[in-house]
Amino acid sequence: MSIRIKLLLSYTGMLVVSLLVFVLTASLFTIAATGDIHSFRDFYKVHYQLNPLTEQEESIFLELKYLAKKEPDKLQDIELLQDYDFKLKTVRAGLYVRREDSQIFESHTFNQPKLEQNLPSYDLNNNQIRSTFNIGERFYAYAKFDFRYSDGKKGSVFVIRERSPFGEVTRRLMPVLVVSLIGVIVIANVLLFRWITRSVVKPLDKLRNSAEYIQQGNLQFSLDLNSKDEIGQLNEAFENMRMRLHESVQLRLQDEENRKELISNISHDLRTPITNIKGYIEGIRDGVADTPEKMDKYVNIIYSKAVDLEKLVEELFLYSKLDLKEVPFMFEPVDIIGFLDDCIDELHDVLEEKGISLEWGERPDRGIEVIADREKIKRNVLNIIGNAQNFMDKHEQIIRVSVQASPEWATIEIKDNGRGIPPDAIPHIFERFYRAEESRNSSTGGSGLGLAIASQIIEGHGGTIWVESELGAGTRMFFTLKRTTNQGGTTNP
Ligand SMILES: Nc1ncnc2c1ncn2[C@@H]1O[C@H](COP(=O)(O)OP(=O)(O)O)[C@@H](O)[C@H]1O
Ligand SMILES: [Mg+2]
Structure with a gap:
């Protein structure tokens, strides 16, 4: 039975009951007034x-x-x-x-x-x-x-x-009274019925329609949330549910889009070295490498392409595992100054050979302890310094590492005087596979995953990573790491 019919029945029931009660009351009054049940019996005959x-x-x-x-x-x-x-x-x-x-x-x-x-x-x-x-x-x-x-x-x-004059008047007015009473009850009934229908049944109808929309997969509508009663609350809950659903559907579509994009990027990036390797092997097979020197050259090229490929696959693997949050972080207290010192020591000579000087900029005099996963932070630093080295275009090439500390955070800055990043590229460089000026730096062999990995690593540490860059002048890459709690005090240089 629909609510509408239930309401109609209940109101009609109420109407009948109130009429009965009215008749009963009227009889009792008459008997009380005349004190005579016979006069009541004769009443209106x-x-x-x-x-x-x-x-x-x-x-x-x-x-x-x-x-x-x-x-x-x-x-x-x-x-x-x-x-x-x-x-x-x-x-x-x-x-x-x-x-x-x-x-x-x-x-x-x-x-x-x-x-x-x-x-x-x-x-x-x-x-x-x-x-x-x-x-x-x-x-x-x-x-x-x-x-x-x-x-x-x-x-x-x-x-x-x-x-009694009262009885007389009542007797005369009785038909009018009865008719108007019935009229009032009927009108009240109709008004109540319409009111309830409007405030309960119609919103419920709307809700049902909305549920049907959702069932058909249409989530782009919105319910008006005017009323504050239970139905209004139900509408609100429903609207929230719809928005959540809409968001999750959007997210799923976005994920799907991302996945497609990722697959297309991966296949594109894998194809280039494989085509190269295939080309050189064909050269050898067809006897193009007819001297031992040529053969050596071909084999070396094939080897380096295979190394590139391996690096790319390894980066992809790391990135996807970080993205799926499948890589465990081994957090431990790390003295960041000592740690960066070791990194600089390790890279210093290699970079020097390439004419790049890697040196300390500003840093606190005493050690700053942060919570970090050594291996991953090293990976992060290597990615950033690798970029600084790859995108270097000056004669005097300098990469400078600085550390600043606030009571809670240590901020590490790696600054180079390379070619800088175009302003419109800055918001995208932490996206996977993104490379500014694709054609120029494809020669560097970068996958476009270096900074995406760096950003995943710093996010995993609860820190932030950002960049400031001036085209032609250089780039400053910053990231923050949380300090251990037992230090306290500002240690700014
Ligand atoms: N130090 C830098 N100087 C200039 N451009 C940079 C620097 N670091 C990053 N970029 C830009 O950001 C892009 C993304 O960097 P990254 O994710 O490491 O990818 P890849 O190094 O493989 O190209 C680079 O292709 C480059 O255009
Ligand atoms: Mg890189």
Whole structure:
């Protein structure tokens, strides 16, 4: 059963119950007001409108009427009249008898001085026996019979009953009241139903449609989050879920794109050395290397290409393992000054031979201990110095290593006076396979993975790596390493 139908049924149920309660309350009120269950039973019956007196009053009236017809003079006997009045009193009605213009008997029941003037005049045809009248705010119902006494004088006998004005008004207004009550209940019902439909059913419909969109793979819509109620919260949760899903789908597409790009880059980079090796081997096979010298040259070239290939595969392997976070980091406290000193010592002579001087720049006088994986940081330093060496274009070639320390971090700078990096390339140099000026530096044989690996390594250490470079003037490569906690104090030079 849909919520809509459930709501409709529950409202209709409510309507019926409230009507029943209303009818019950109205009956109880009537009984309480009149104190008479019979009057309630007579309530609104056609019989009642024709016959404003109760059955008992009516039977007394009939007796009096009979008397008026048969023995009219008895209606001058005060004692008899008092008897009748007494009977009527017990049912809260009263007797009134008149003869011509004078009153013969008036019941004390009503205590109404203006009663006489307000009674209807003689009508010996007795056309209207039963009727009502009011004096001020008091209402009376009566049954009347006009007759002639034996001496021919006109007489009337009245059985009168006072009705409460409230009852009278209620009786008159009752149909209007009932109709308007039902109207109000029905209108309230309709309004409530529409309100609930609008605030509950429609948003739920929207939610269902959205779920269908998602099912069809469409995640590019957004739910309006206006309401703050439970449905609004549900919408919000749903919207968050959609956004998450959208993000993860985007991420997956991006990953897919990256993977394709990676494969195409790898196959491109592997093809070049393999084609070269194949070419030289074909040369040997076809007898182009016909002298021992030529043969030597060919074999050496093949060897160096194989070395390049090996290096490339090794870099790729390292990069992909770092990327998948599969390489464990062996962190230990490292005195970074001593460590860099060792690196410089190791590289100094090799670089000197190539005319490049590798030297210390600024550094703190005492040791700075950082948390690092020695092997990986060495790899990082070698990659950066390797670049500095590869992209050198000056006559006097200098690579300078500096260290600065803050209480928490050590910042290592490796500065060269090489050709610098074009500004538009700077944001990309840490991306894998990225090489600025592809054609020129393909001669350096770089894979474009050096800085991508460096960046993975520094990220793994929780540090940051960045570059500052001026085209033509040189490049400054920075990275930070976290200091061990037991040192403290600033050790700036
Ligand atoms: N010290 C530097 N001087 C000039 N350009 C540099 C320097 N370091 C990096 N680059 C630029 O950044 C690119 C990416 O460097 P890297 O990831 O090490 O790749 P590769 O060295 O294999 O080309 C290089 O191709 C080069 O264009
Ligand atoms: Mg490199």
